[in-house]
Amino acid sequence: MPRLHWEDFTPGQIAECGSRLITRAEIIAFAAEYDPQPMHLDEAAARANLFGGLIASGWHSCCILMRMLSDDFIGHASFMGAPGVEEVNWLAPIRPGERIKARATVLETRASRSRPDVGFVKFRFELVNATDQPVMTLIVSPMFGRRAPDSARGRGPKAASER
Amino acid sequence: MKFFEDIGVGEISDIGRHTFTAEDIKAFATRFDPQPFHLDEALAARSQFGRLCASGWHTACVWMRLLIDFHRREDEGRRARGEAVAQLGPSPGFRDLKWLKPVYVGDTISYATEVVETRPDWGMISVRNTGVNQHGEPVMSFISSVLVECREPEARRP
Numbered sequence: 019m020p021r022l023h024w025e026d027f028t029p030g031q032i033a034e035c036g037s038r039l040i041t042r043a044e045i046i047a048f049a050a051e052y053d054p055q056p057m058h059l060d061e062a063a064a065r066a067n068l069f070g071g072l073i074a075s076g077w078h079s080c081c082i083l084m085r086m087l088s089d090d091f092i093g094h095a096s097f098m099g100a101p102g103v104e105e106v107n108w109l110a111p112i113r114p115g116e117r118i119k120a121r122a123t124v125l126e127t128r129a130s131r132s133r134p135d136v137g138f139v140k141f142r143f144e145l146v147n148a149t150d151q152p153v154m155t156l157i158v159s160p161m162f163g164r165r166a167p168d169s170a171r172g173r174g175p176k177a178a179s180e181r
Numbered sequence: 182m183k184f185f186e187d188i189g190v191g192e193i194s195d196i197g198r199h200t201f202t203a204e205d206i207k208a209f210a211t212r213f214d215p216q217p218f219h220l221d222e223a224l225a226a227r228s229q230f231g232r233l234c235a236s237g238w239h240t241a242c243v244w245m246r247l248l249i250d251f252h253r254r255e256d257e258g259r260r261a262r263g264e265a266v267a268q269l270g271p272s273p274g275f276r277d278l279k280w281l282k283p284v285y286v287g288d289t290i291s292y293a294t295e296v297v298e299t300r301p302d303w304g305m306i307s308v309r310n311t312g313v314n315q316h317g318e319p320v321m322s323f324i325s326s327v328l329v330e331c332r333e334p335e336a337r338r339p
Contacts, residue, residue: 052242054249055269068271076272077242081213084238088215097216098229100237102279103323108272 022095023165024137027124035090035120035143038082040074042114048078073111079154080106083145086120096163098136104157112153118145125157134167182252184267184332185304192296197247200289201235209239234283240321241278244292244310270304270328278323282314289315297324304331 049058053075056063064072074082112118123142130136140159144152203222210219214236217224225233256266284290290312298307305328312321 052246054246057271075245076274077238077245081238081242084236085213085215093215099216099218100280102237102277103275104278105274105276106278107274 022091022162024096024127024129024139024162025165027127027139027162029124029126031122031124033091033122035122036086037117037119038086039117040082040112040114042072045072045074045078045112045114048081049075053077069111071113073113076106076108076154079108079112079145080156082118083120083143083154083156087122087143090120098161098163100158100160102158104140104159105155106157107155108153109155110147110151110153112145112147117148118153120145129164130161135164136161137164138162182256182267182269182329184265185299185301185306185329186332188296188299188306188329190296190299194251194294196244196251196292196294198289198291199243199247201239201243201284201286203233203286206233206235206239206286209242210236214238230283232283232285234285235288237278237280237321240280240284240290240312241323243290244312244321247292248294248310265332267330267332270330272325272327273305275323275325278321280321282318282320284312284314284320288320290320304328304334 046059049055055075057067057069057073058064058075058078059072061072064070121144123144125140125142127137127139130138138159138161140157143156143158145154146152207220210216216236218228218230218234219225219236219239222233225231252269259266291314292310292312294308294310296306297309300306305326307324307326309322309324311319314320
């Protein structure tokens with residue numbers, strides 16, 4: 019049984035969602051497959067770039083965050099995916115050997131207008147480095163199942179007109 | 182990559198296609214997005230998606246790969262013609278990413294980019310990136326920004 023439902027999220031909640039050491043091997047493996055640019059692949063070539071060394075692909079950072087959130091709470095929540103991502107900001111590079119933490123802030127919650135058993139939770143997720151500097155922020159509104167579907171919504175002409 | 186000065190709003194590039202296999206979808210999801218509907222056919226059948234479908238991050242990461250491959254092919258052509266090649270710089274991020282329809286096993290997604298804004302003060306361009314399936318249905322759209330090398334950086338200074 020999923021433990022977390024839409025009702026369990028409240029605007030203003032802040033939670034730490036795990037930490038992870040980023041290795042050179044995983045940065046290069048991801049880049050070789052999905053983002054084969056020198057700054058993500060090759061230490062020597064990366065030294066000549068703006069950042070002066072190997073850095074993780076920004077898309078890799080998104081994927082790492084997704085995995086950290088899955089391990090932390092999504093894996094045992096009534097998670098139903100997200101229709102998209104409002105914004106992602108790559109603020110600072112992630113380098114090999116860095117330990118990053120994920121942090122979640124609930125910005126707002128709203129019930130689905132079309133599905134009484136579903137609600138949206140808008141989050142700001144941050145990846146922060148060891149000095150607590152944000153390296154990435156991501157704003158997204160995934161769907162979660164509701165523990166107690168709003169029965170009032172299923173009745174009457176107002177509910178019908180909302181669909 | 183073209184130099185910043187040679188890029189105009191409205192330019193569209195077809196960057197390539199990719200067919201998503203079940204193995205592909207599950208391998209990506211196992212590493213990065215281990216939700217039941219990306220990992221297991223039976224569990225996906227009981228989800229809101231109805232069938233095994235790719236992680237939205239997977240759909241987006243394939244865009245990134247095809248874009249790099251596209252620029253590489255274009256740059257080879259430029260070098261063969263004796264033309265200079267511009268460097269693609271870092272990206273500050275993206276916005277308005279929409280996963281419009283699920284990408285199911287066997288779907289072939291055609292990816293394109295369209296230049297929507299150029300910022301001479303920064304040497305930055307914004308592009309709308311799209312993926313369309315074999316039925317002509319858009320499955321993904323987002324707007325990203327990236328720095329592009331200028332042919333004459335001095336000329337931009339006031």
